[in-house]
Amino acid sequence: MLAAVVERYGPPEVLTLREVAVPRPGPGQILVRIHATVATPSDVAFRSGRPWIARLFSGLVKPRMPILGDAFAGVVAEIAADVASFSVGDRVVGSAFGAYAQFVVVDAASAVVRLPDSLGFGEAAGLGDGGLTALPFLRDTGLLAPGHHVLVNGASGSVGSAAIQIATAMGAIVTGVSSTRNLELVRSLGADRVIDYTAEDFTAARSAYDIVFDTVGKSSFGACKEALGPQGIYLTAVPTVSPAMLRKSGRRARFSATGLRSPEEKTKDLQQLVDWTIAGRLRTVIDREYDLHQISAAHAYVETGRKVGSVVVRIQ
Ligand SMILES: NC(=O)c1ccc[n+]([C@@H]2O[C@H](COP(=O)([O-])OP(=O)(O)OC[C@H]3O[C@@H](n4cnc5c(N)ncnc54)[C@H](OP(=O)(O)O)[C@@H]3O)[C@@H](O)[C@H]2O)c1
Structure with a gap:
């Protein structure tokens, strides 16, 4: 699969597209084909290593987790045999490290909830x-x-x-x-x-x-x-x-x-955000949309500090 990978701290250009192995779901896990994620100031901090306090989470010398991105929306592509809460083909929104990629594996009991058809993937990723x-x-x-x-x-x-x-x-x-x-x-x-x-x-x-x-x-x-x-x-x-x-x-x-809260808390909150959105009480403000291969440009824009709402990254 394609993923935006960062192996050292630096400017937006350190994000490079690579072919990496599709992760396999283990017991209790699901594989999600990601359609949209977002580029955020937190991702910028984890890419640049600035401010330094960010490195307490992302690695002191180099990024511990080379695939950045957190909020995602997509479709369940595969489930472990013991997972009953999701089916292949379910549209979902969630939060998990490694969302700058075509696929992500998450625990079915983690921060992931079903997405109604009326909600677009970009809009949903913005909720997270x-x-x-x-x-x-x-x-x-x-x-x-x-x-x-x-x-x-x-x-x-x-x-x-x-x-x-x-x-x-x-x-x-x-x-x-x-x-x-x-x-x-x-x-x-x-x-x-x-x-x-x-x-x-x-x-x-x-x-x-x-x-x-x-x-x-x-x-x-x-x-x-x-x-x-x-x-x-x-x-x-x-x-x-x-x-x-x-x-x-x-x-x-x-x-x-x-971001460090428990998966249970995040799941409950994601469901509340989806419910508010369906009820017309919440909408994601989307500023710009980029494709994954434009991830460096997306980061450069987020870094300006002037974005309005979310910057969505589409993943084909
Ligand atoms: N604590 C946590 O768990 C947590 C979680 C997520 C994010 N964060 C942090 O939260 C912060 C905000 O994230 P974000 O994605 O919402 O930021 P953002 O979208 O990048 O913020 C940009 C917006 O801030 C406005 N702005 C810039 N200077 C301003 C000023 N002096 N007064 C008022 N508004 C100003 C800009 O509007 P104008 O151009 O019109 O000024 C722009 O629309 C980031 O530092 C992020 O790292 C923390």
Whole structure:
């Protein structure tokens, strides 16, 4: 099968297409023929080895896992004899390392759920990108409750665009922060209010939010503290260290590595994201689509930090 392989850290060009053996499903596993994956800032970090903290997961000197990619959508091509939960031909969406390839093997009991015919593969792969990050951040780390005032910074990104819609679906009153060009998009995703960061500093608000979710790590707890209510939580999707992360109550800060959650948790969340999508409460914002052989160009674009929603990688 064809796979995009990275054997050393470096610029987008270190991603090269190779013929590698199709993995075989062992007991309890299924083989999925991938139709779409996404290129993300996390993939960029695992390819470039920057920031250095990424290497704690991806390998200190060189990438431990040469095939990057996580979120995938495709069709079950083969199942182990003991798997009853899937059939060959099922359309599925999931999350597993090694998605920059034509096939991936996953545990049937891992983060993979059936995909309805009405959902496209690119759209579905996008759910495993921003959705699978935003949902646990807001619900589990931010303890979002209906009626909460939530501000999402980076509202036009993959995590941000999902966060706006998920917070809305969970009954929050939502403010989205983006640049001028993306304000209409953020409004269309359900934000009750939008702030143009080129014209207004959202951190100047006072006791206005129960949750400030900085999906792009462009602010800090210190800067946002006064904008939070007395029990407000500052969430950042980008690893940072702050003494406010140790506080149990009052204004506090939290980071979470949502990709490291258990397969059971991810499965439950993927199903919720699919259900919301079918119900018309969630949609994947797709910026650009690339073919697998254009993976370096996809990475170069993600690296600009300007993508809007997800960058889908189609796999023929
Ligand atoms: N903690 C975890 O478990 C976890 C999981 C997944 C991802 N992440 C991290 O989450 C971060 C966000 O990922 P993503 O895919 O959502 O990012 P992204 O889509 O690449 O973010 C790009 C968006 O950010 C906006 N932006 C840039 N500068 C901004 C600013 N100063 N203020 C507000 N918006 C700004 C851009 O809009 P404009 O061009 O209009 O400014 C663009 O639409 C990444 O660092 C990723 O590594 C963390």
